Amino acid sequence: MQLTQKAKEIFEKFFGKTENLTLIQNDKEYFTNHINFTFGESFVKANLDKEKYFLITLASTLAVGGKIEFGILLKAAIKNEVDPIKIKEIIYQATPYIGFARVLDFLSLCNDIFKELNITLPLKSQGTTTKSNRKTKGKEIQNMIFGEVNITKMIESTPKDKSFINDFLSANCFGDYYTRNGLDLKTRELLTLVYLISLGGADNQVKAHMQGNINMSQSREDLLDIIAALIPYIGYPKALNAIVVLDSLTLKA
The missing domain is CATH 1.20.1290.10 (AhpD-like)
Structure with a gap:
């Protein structure tokens, strides 16, 4: 099997000439299947x-x-x-x-x-956040993505011994990163x-x-x-x- 023109064109636009790659020299059959599917079919569909x-x-x-x-x-x-x-x-x-x-x-x-x-x-x-506002800002982001009602329900239904997870999620996961x-x-x-x-x-x-x-x-x-x-x-x-x-x-x- 040979590289299709479409797959070769897209691949080389992104990565450069296929002839320069070690993989195509050592595993040409595998590489050809991979590139034909990844760029000739998957990429085109997406x-x-x-x-x-x-x-x-x-x-x-x-x-x-x-x-x-x-x-x-x-x-x-x-x-x-x-x-x-x-x-x-x-x-x-x-x-x-x-x-x-x-x-x-x-x-x-x-x-x-x-x-x-x-x-x-x-x-x-x-x-964009500080140590003092990261939890508040993170919770605002959670509300924007999942809805304030859903976040409030999650927090209120969490047993006390697991409440730290909600705090971590708001302050760290969303407050430190999403903001x-x-x-x-x-x-x-x-x-x-x-x-x-x-x-x-x-x-x-x-x-x-x-x-x-x-x-x-x-x-x-x-x-x-x-x-x-x-x-x-x-x-x-x-x-x-x-x-x-x-x-x-x-x-x-």
């Missing part, structure tokens, strides 16, 4: 703009732990004029969902690549859904943030396009599980 494609695939490869592909995508994103601040914010935003231990590996990799590409570090600060500049709120909530779908095994959280994305004006078609774009990076089981959750929220009996 029909995302260039920046959104890089944002979600960087978020996904981070969540699954794909350091090699993350590095390749990061360099291509910079080549295609994605703002370095947005790339850094993808990594920061992942922390509450995949944990500091994994994020540190990717933050270090990102910094190494930025230095290699002569991007001056540190980047401009994007933080940052560099990415708009709708994009942050979409990236959160991408992390969760890519991780797998977080069905309750996928459902909550799938609804959060719908509340932030993402349509069923929008979310199906995101899932279509992620399939090459996460595989079919996680993608099919995400579609089941989406169906439960958007299909009427």
Whole structure:
């Protein structure tokens, strides 16, 4: 099998000439199948703009732990004029969902690549909250995404010995991260859904943030396009599980 013209054209626009890649020299058959599907079918079906494609695939490869592909995508994103601040914010935003231990590996990799590409570090600060207002600001964001009634109900129904989780969520998850500049709120909530779908095994959280994305004006078609774009990076089981959750929220009996 040969690379299709469409897949080759899209791939080379993003990443450069295929002939220069070690993978195509050592595993041509595998590489051809991958590129034909990823860029000739998945990318075409998703029909995302260039920046959104890089944002979600960087978020996904981070969540699954794909350091090699993350590095390749990061360099291509910079080549295609994605703002370095947005790339850094993808990594920061992942922390509450995949944990500091994994994020540190990717933050270090990102910094190494930025230095290699002569991007001056540190980047401009994007933080907007203080120690005294982070919880309040975070709760405001939760209310915007999930609805004040739902957040109030969650807090009031939580047993006292677990109330610290609600405080942590408002102050840390939403107050420390969602309030940052560099990415708009709708994009942050979409990236959160991408992390969760890519991780797998977080069905309750996928459902909550799938609804959060719908509340932030993402349509069923929008979310199906995101899932279509992620399939090459996460595989079919996680993608099919995400579609089941989406169906439960958007299909009427």
